[in-house]
Amino acid sequence: MNTLTPLYLHKLPQLGEIFSFLNSGKHMNRLADHRLWAELERERDTYEMLFGALGYALRVDERGFAWFYFEEASSFVSKTTRQLALLFMLIFEFQADTGLNLGRFTDWMIDEKLLAALLEKNRILLEAEGLADRELLEQLLKTAGNYGLVTTDRHQWRLLPAVFRYLDRFEELAQARAPEGATLADTEELA
Amino acid sequence: MIQYGFQRLALLNSAGYRRAELPLDAAVSMIAPNNTGKTSLINALQFLLIVDKRRMDFGAHDVDTSRRFYFPHNSAYILLEVALPVTGTVVLGCVGRGVSHDFEYFAYKGQLDLEDYCLPDGSQVQQPQLKAHMASLNKLVFSYSSGDFAAALYGNRKKFMDQEPDFTVFKLEHASHADAFQRVLTRTLRLDKLRSAEVKDYLLAIFRRDLPDSSIDFKAEWDKAFSEVNADRAQYQAALRHRPVIDAMERQSARRLELRGRLLHSGPIIDNRLLQWQAHFEVQSIELRAAQVQIEQQQSDIQLEDRILFDKKGEAERHRQKLSETLQRQNLLNAEFALIASRTVLEQALAAQRSALETQTTLVQNASSRGVDAIRRDIESAGRERDQLQRELSTLTDNLYLHLKRVLRPEQLDALNRVMSGQTMTMSAEDFISEPEILRQWLDTAAAEADALALPGLRLSVAGLTAQHTQRSADEISQRIREIEQQLSGLQNQMLAATDLDSARNEKDRLDRLVRDIESQLFRYDEFRELVRTQDERTRLIKELGEQVSSLQAQLDHSVLSARRLVDRGRELQAQLDTLENDHRNITRLRESRCDDAPVFGSLADLPHQLWLGSMNISLDELPEALSEYQRDCEELLRLDRDLESKLVVLRAGGLTKFQFMAGSEAEIQRITEFAAQLSQEFEALERKARSAVVNVTACLRELRDGLVTFKSRMRDFNRLISRRQLSDLSVFKIEPVDEREMVEAVEQLISTAEHAQSGETFELFNHASVLDDDTLNRAKSLLIHEGEVRGCLRVEHFFRLTFVIGKNGRREESFSDMDSAASNGTVLMAKLVTGLALLHLMQNKRYNIRAICYLDEASALDQRNQLSLIETAQDFGFALIFASPTPLITARYCVPITCRNGYNYISRRSWQILEPLHQPESAGQPMSGERISEAPAQVGA
Known part of the structure; x- marks a missing residue:
């Protein structure tokens, strides 16, 4: 038995683009990056193997997103990551309160109204993170767009499936904390 | 019940095996250490079952390398015995063809006996001799190309060779499954590699x-x-949007159709008429010009006549005038001479006056030519002559001369007459005394010589002297005396006149005038008389002339009328000629500038048009109008063409492109108008x-x-x-x-x-x-x-x-999401196997049950219960399992060890171990549906 598998580069025309896309720290979403996703999905095994051989851990989530997983990311939480986690958590909390299914977050429209409501409701929390301003929030959403977490369309945003990473984590934490009666709000530093 | 399906696999000189024989009719446990060619053995089946090289999968090795491995020479065989429901037992084989490492398919009916492939000398049958060799064993071998072999195998061979049996092994539910089936089948030989x-x-x-x-x-x-x-x-x-444009186009289009029809109809007529025109024009213009010349001639004739008439008339008038003047003259003269009875009166007056004048004239002339003295001398001379004469008269009967004449001879008298004066000769007889004889004697001597007279002491030549006296009659002398007296009175008057010459002259002038007056009077009188005489004639003439003048005038008037008529006629002709020439110019111009030479007119008949039903009879006179109308129509048609085309462009630009490339703009316009007409629909x-x-x-x-x-x-x-x-x-x-x-x-x-x-x-x-x-x-x-x-x-x-x-x-x-990560190795292995077998089962025709095999490497990862369960599951799906492991699995029916001698692998039929179950196996979990297939009679290994 031989485990060598030939690499057919002609089957990977978008290799360069996919690599720079993912390597920039961006999440690739099926809903947003159709072209790249189609190839990544089609040649998933090859890509996993190739990137793995190069030292990158390609993670592909069946729910329609992919990213490079960096081990060290979990040990170091940047300010931006923290702020994003807070923002997403507040959004999820807000929408859960209005009775929306969290799993359908890709349908949500994050508009100025929603941001205003978030600001009003969580002013203290946001002030603590230095986000108590709509413009700052918009700036943050723009950053999220750079990470492939949201798409933007004229001061309106939509969450992309990559936000499942956050949602999974929130739910995980919520489950872990639920017996102790903790709220989602306590988990932001763990995101 | 007989179980149809794979019976045995045999390899001869292939894949490192000198000779191998593997049972396939039930679960087999292939026992060999790692890397002894278990997989190679199973993979050999790909040549027979997959056939299509593109679908074969030898793991890390490519097909070409594998080919060398499996077919090193032309006595390398891969053989499979299969029991088929209709044909019975058949052998499917693949034999190498030598150095090319190529191979050939064959099949024959019968049991697989490896001894068949041995020649009597113990060597292997080589590919070229295979057919003949088998034939000698009464086995009919059919060779196939790979395509035909695959077709034969999968039951979709179209044409069979003579006596060719049906070698169909895999009957699929659907022929279209063949591709998937082969791919899965490739996998079944290696089901552990099945990926999610x-x-x-x-x-x-x-x-x-x-x-x-x-x-x-x-x-x-x-x-x-x-x-x-x-x-x-x-x-x-x-x-x-373009409805108005389209409506306009519809109208224009209709007009165009009509125009085309008309032009189509009138074109040839116009052409024909144009051909006739030149002749017509020439004939007409010649005729008209001739008529014109005639008219001119007539005009000049009339003019000439007029002139004559006019002259005549002038003449008559002048004549009449003259006569009238004469009449007037006559009247005048009549008045003048009313009192004069006859010409004599006048003549007398004239004669009187004329003589007075003559007298006076002479008087004046004489008076003026001589002086008063001369006149006086003349008067004295005349007086003396009168005295002389009166004496002569008085002595006439007795005077000297007469006395001498009677006494003397003539010649003496003549000589004396010449020398003596007249007065002497006339002396009366008292005054003289004559002695005639003495005188005669003297005279004889004195006048002896002719023409001479000699006097004492004087001689005279009388030749040159005239006679001094001529004896005249008394009448003559009295006549003479009257003359002298008259002369004397004249001289007296002269004397008077000379003394008063101016009044004499005035008198002469007066007289002269008077004479002339009378003369002219006389002349006028004569004239008058003449006029009177010719009066009647003249009156008649005047009347005649009057009639003549009025007749001439009437003629002239008539001539003016006819001249005017001629002028009118001339004008008319000129107008006709002008019209004709104008027409000709027009026609020429139009003909030269015909716009029906545009390409469109050439194909007018082919273009859609509305048949022209109106009659069109163009006379040559109407040709110019008809031609210009035709021209107008042509121009209109061209304009319409352009207009429609430009509108079409507008429409296209406006987005109405639906009919653009159908069949030309004409059809497009028609379609567009139809389209526009049905907008609501x-x-x-x-x-x-x-x-x-x-x-x-x-x-x-x-x-x-x-x-x-x-x-x-x-x-x-x-x-x-x-x-x-x-x-x-x-x-x-x-x-x-x-x-x-x-x-x-x-x-x-x-x-x-x-x-x-x-x-x-x-x-x-x-x-x-x-x-x-x-x-x-x-x-x-x-x-x-x-x-x-x-x-x-x-x-x-x-x-x-x-x-x-x-x-x-x-x-x-x-x-x-991935099977591999789902469970333990063994479980995953089983899951894959079950899945794969189920896939193949789905594809196979359930009524054509041919048992195939599937291969499971590293089978020792499974416990016995699972092994049994798998064997049974495989059996359910119609497969016999072949386990490969270093140690024997007792759940299989056959245990087949691989032995190695002299670098070659061997599987001998004799080393097969057949395991018979001691009891009926029970299903591991739920009871299995379907019948348990009864085991074939046990074969006892040697």
Whole structure:
């Protein structure tokens, strides 16, 4: 038995683009990056193997997103990551309160109204993170767009499936904390 | 019941085996250490079963390398004995062809006996002699190309060779499955390598037939459905916008048809008339000119006549005038001479006066020519002569001369007469005394010589002297005396006149005038008399002349009229000629500038036109009008052509391009006008089309959705198939399709909108424009379009992914996207095997049950219970399992060790060990459905 598998580069025309896309720290979403996703999905095994051989851990989530997983990311939480986690958590909390299914977050429209409501409701929390301003929030959403977490369309945003990473984590934490009666709000530093 | 299927596999000189014989009719445990060629043995089957080199899979080795490995020379054989339901036992084989490492397929009916391949000298039969050799053993060998062999194997061989048996091994439910079947079959030989991604592919291939035409280019469908509607709508709107233009075009087009018909009709007539025109023109103009000349001639004749008449008339008038003047003269003279009775009166007066004048004249003349003295001397001289004469008269009867004459001879008298004066001669007789004799004697001597007279002492020549006295009669002397007296009175008057010469002259002048007056009077009188005499004649003449003048005048008047008529006629002719020439110029000009030489007129008859039904008889006189009308028509036609063409351009630019490339602009215009005439119907049609577009678009989406539903139901069947037997400790093992939520929802979204559209209520919601406004719909649409684009098309498989659901006893079910990560090695192995076998089972014709084999490497990872369970499952699906492991598995029927001698592997039939179960095996979990196949009679190994 031989485990060598030939690499057919002609089957990977978008290799360069996919690599720079993912390597920039961006999440690739099926809903947003159709072209790249189609190839990544089609040649998933090859890509996993190739990137793995190069030292990158390609993670592909069946729910329609992919990213490079960096081990060290979990040990170091940047300010931006923290702020994003807070923002997403507040959004999820807000929408859960209005009775929306969290799993359908890709349908949500994050508009100025929603941001205003978030600001009003969580002013203290946001002030603590230095986000108590709509413009700052918009700036943050723009950053999220750079990470492939949201798409933007004229001061309106939509969450992309990559936000499942956050949602999974929130739910995980919520489950872990639920017996102790903790709220989602306590988990932001763990995101 | 006989179990049809694979019986034995044999390798001769192939894949490192000198000779190998492997039973395939039941589960086999192949026993050999690692790397002794177990897999090679099984892979050899690919040459016989897969046939198509492209589908063979030798792992890391490519097909060419494998070919060298399996067919090193031309006595390398791969042989498979199969029991077939109809044909009976057959042998399928593959033999190397030598140095090229190529190989050839063959098959024959009969049992597989490896001794058949040995020549009497113990060597192997080589490929070239195979047929002959087998024939000598009464076995008819059929050779095949790989294509034919595959066809024979999969039962879709079209033509059979003579006596060729049916070698069909795999009968598939559907011929279209062949591809998937072979791919799965390739895998079955190595089912442990089955990967989850492949499972999806195979399942899709297997269920392809159940899925509706499942490849959908959504964007194309969408565009197709709506592009037509949108294009039609654009056409409709363009037509609506340009309605006035189209109406105008319709009118123009109709006019064009009419014009074409007319031109078509009149063109030849015009041409014909034009040909005739030149002759007509020449004839006409000659005629007219001739008439003109005639008229001119007549005019000049009339002029000439007129002149004559005029002259005549002038003459007559002058004559009459003269006569009238004469009449007047006569009247004048009549008045003058009324008192004069006759001419004599006048003549007398004239004579009197004239003599007075003469007298006076003489008087004056004489008075003026001589002086008073001279006149006085004349008076004295005349007085003396009168005295002389009176004496002579008084002595007339007795005077000297008469006395002498009687006494003397003549010649003496003559001489004396010459010398003596007259007075002497006339002396009366008293005054003289004569002695005639003495005188005569003297005279004889004195006048002896002629013409001489001699006197004493004097001699005279009298030759030159005139006679002094002539004897005259008394009458003569009295006459003479009267004359002298008259002369004297004249001289007296002269004397008077000389003394008063001026008054004498005045008197003469007066007299002269008087004479002349009278003379003229006389002349006038004569004239008068003449006039009187000719009066009657003149009166008649005057009358005649008057009549003549009036007649001439009448003639002149008449001539003026006819002259005027001639002038009129001349003008008329000139006008005709002018008209003719003008016409000719016009015609020439028009003919030279004919605009029917444009290309369009050449093909007028081929162009659509309206037949001209009006009669058209053009006389040559009407030709110019007809020609210019024809020209106008031509120009109008050209203008219409241009106009219509430019309008067409406007329409096209305006978006009405529907008919642009149909059959020329003519047809286009017609279609456009028809189209415009039916705009309301078009609108309805558009609406219908739009609705059907909506339905069409969603029809394909419905197909996709239905396909997905169908696939899911097939998957449920498939799951039932694979969960008949429990795998390992798994209470649940199933492969579940999970929706790609966004995609499925997008489809649902569109379909539900379409359902509204179909009912006609919210049609506008779905039209292209408003879809763009509807965010949800738009996202759904663009998602499907994007997905379709990047994947080439939309298929059912894009709407789900497979998850492997595994539930261990007493534990919650878990979903895995990959089979390998789902459970322990052994379990995964089993899961894959079951899945693969189920796939093949699905494809095979259930009524044509041929048992095949499947191969499981590293089989010792399974415990015995699972081994048994697998064997039974495989049996259910119609497969015999071949386990490969370093140690024997007692669950198999055969244990076959591989031995190695002199660098070659051997499997001898003699080393087969057949294991008979001591008791009927029980199913590991649930009771198996279907019959337990009874074992064939045990073969006892040597």
